[in-house]
Amino acid sequence: MTRSICGMMAITLLALVTGTMPAAQAEDAKVTPVRSEKLPNAPGKSLTTVLVNYAPGGKSASHHHAGSVMAYVLTGSIRSENSATGPARVYKAGEAFFEPPGSEHLVSENASTTEPASLLAIFVADDGAQLTTFGKK
Template identity: 50%
Template structure:
């Protein structure tokens, strides 16, 4: 499989894993399913994509994804602050991307601006039978 295909699968997997409806207030994200498809040449794997919209100042709760999920995230608009596992906190700008290894904890995912919205495309490569792709941490 070529790299663009793998990244696409990863983003899609993440997308549906996060596709739980967000709280209806300005401090949470809104997740919209974008794509889901079984990967025909990788038995048991699917590519899932979601679009994550952050209102100004909005953030996701700390979470992890399905143990099988490799995630590719791409900033579509605005600026997104992110921290995966114990890595550094970083602000990603339009056109920049990052990834999450299977089993990683996404400690911070938020709009870095209090005045402008931000949008992220998340693509997952995951086991096709994974049901809950995103689980909030307690």
């Protein structure tokens, strides 16, 4: 993938976290772009990974994502609830969860009030899509 596309993805993701998103929507969550690549076997789609770090007790407001998302918990425990996959559940380091296209991520938070937590989110979405949108669809 070209550097300009990687740069645009990084700027878009950083803008969501650092300035254009109200603070209440990313309470104690830090999103860091990792990599994005166009998928040659799926024209018009990209695979994008981001690292999400939650401070103790940190959470994100209700949101939805472009495309499909697989999340892999790297450290700590993450409480997650998705409109399409059932009630809230706590996922520990080494566990993963899936968010289908069109679903709403109702709960996304660190399950601990004393320890940080992190996850790697892997998106398959349309090229150039805004990966995360807060609030109602």
